[in-house]
Amino acid sequence: MIGELMILAVIGLAGLVLAIDDWRGMLLAWALMGAAGGVLLQQTAEVPRELAGIQILNSVLLALLFYLAGRRARTTAPRTLTARPAIHWRFRVLAALFLYVLARMLVIRFPLPIASPSLLIVTYALIGIGLLIATLSRSPLKAGLGVLTMLNGYQVFYLSVQDSLLAIGLMAGMNLLVAFLVVALTLVRQEEAA
């Protein structure tokens, strides 16, 4: 029951990242989504509790990094942050709901023997929503959050099936690399616009 609530919370927060236009609200929703994903992993027997804790910490720190980058970009290139997607937020919420239903159907239709179905629902839904965020957004910061949402979703699955700590560490490294690239793209634009 708690697991099901956490799944809904994670996917609901990802839906909020998709729907919200204000960059600070979006970042807060994204940080909460990452933390909720970590809590969900803590309830899973397949994932060591320490790794789930690192996942929570990672999300919070990355959100802080993006906030600092956003604050810097706001002063000289506000359009970097405020560019709104062409699609109204109501349709984006509907799309997030549709992706959640699709993820549930996919898990029933194509189950993976090793992976837990509840974690697979989160993975499919977050990859779908993340892809939608990335492709609909016009600002590098929001597109980057979309990419990181996809990576977060994938990590939920990967942590539950991967035994190698080196591979898990490298996956976390890829998350950091993407975060660094998003910050660089946001600030480079600011530099060019200045």
Add this chain to the structure above:
Amino acid sequence: MNFPLLILLAVPFLTVPVVYPLRRTPLAAPFAAAVAAALVGFLWIVPWPLSAARPDQNTLGPPLVLLGRTLRLTETDRWVLSVLWGSAALMFLTAWPFRFERRLYPIGMAAGGLWMLGLLLRPISLGTFFIGGAALLLALTLLGEGHGMEGATQYLIAASLGFLAWVTAAWAAEQATLNPGQPLWTTLTVVLIGMALVLWLGVWPAYRWVLLLFAEGAPVGAAFTVFLLNYGTWFWLLAWAQEFPWLSQLPGWSASLQTIGILMTLSSAVLALAERGWGAIGGYAWLAASGLSWLALGLGTVEGVHLSAWTLGIRMIALIGLAFALAAHRRMSGSTESGRIPLHHGPWVIALLLGSGMALMDVPPFAGFTARWALTRWLTLSHPILALALMGSVGLLGWALWRELLTPPKETTPLRPMPRSVVWFGIAWWIAELLLLFSGPWLGLQLKALAEAWIRVRLIE
């Protein structure tokens, strides 16, 4: 301990902190090019002791063990790395006259180093992270001065998704090896590799980022990115086929590669008719040209694999010409839109744009024509409609290129004078294309080692 291999792996990363502070100076390009060329020289000068890891694979020196994982250099890897670093050296020199390409040198060295690590590292599931890291890092080379943001963002999305597909494919391939007889894992592996190729090679419908890179980004950075993703993936796939020999025996393997090749070639030719601008048409020409290599590889015949390896050699010169011409165009007019530079204002730039575009389309007398002709002849008997479509695609792309040339001049801001380097580069490029025409068979012999590696793993009758 294999010290030469350790040096080979460490040098690109040690170069980055030296090149980075130099990136705004004219020293960065020749320095990075010299290091890349020195790596090629190092690969061939060092007397590697041969030791056989497997009967069909000679390892150059003992494997290097780092963090409990092995890195090994084989005869095939030596050719692969020579092609990668040799081409990278040419790219660095191509970017030399252009200030907006300054991010290419440090990022290019780091990305090349990561790709090399990924190719040599086993198990392949760990190598995937380094390959993915290299692909992601390239996003930074795509930004020029005040342009290229949309292309870089779209590239980041495609590269990240492709990376996820590769990681999952590696995991599924390991599961397939551990659980033989379960078709789920083999099917999943082939499907995911197909998805990764679609995203990284710019196959329709995930092709848009390639055009944006050439049209809006830093052109040499864009060329370096598509080069590393195309050539690197060709070599990376070979590493997969060597690591998982069952992979290339699957019925879906050849079909996937053929579909990707056909989609790249034909969709680019058709879509090019709806697009305007030198950069976009150049991007389509590149997609069509590289599609031919993948189609030839997917044929699964000895001749097809040889042809695919040979096209790797000849496409590089055309790609470099296109990148230089687009960069010069951007420097003169601030964009890559057609009609900005009249023929009398930048004759060498326009000649280079036309020449490199025609070389990528395999128009005679460029060396690529022999490859397209040979492929068309093979396909004529078994797939006549496809053979006709392949020849027709040249006509469509040619029309798109011709239309760019005929675009009436636009009234724009004053043009900068044509850089003098364009003349020297143009002369060198046309001579290189001429030499390529005559040295094509010789080049084919040199790249035979790459083709032989594929043929060994595929067990072609």
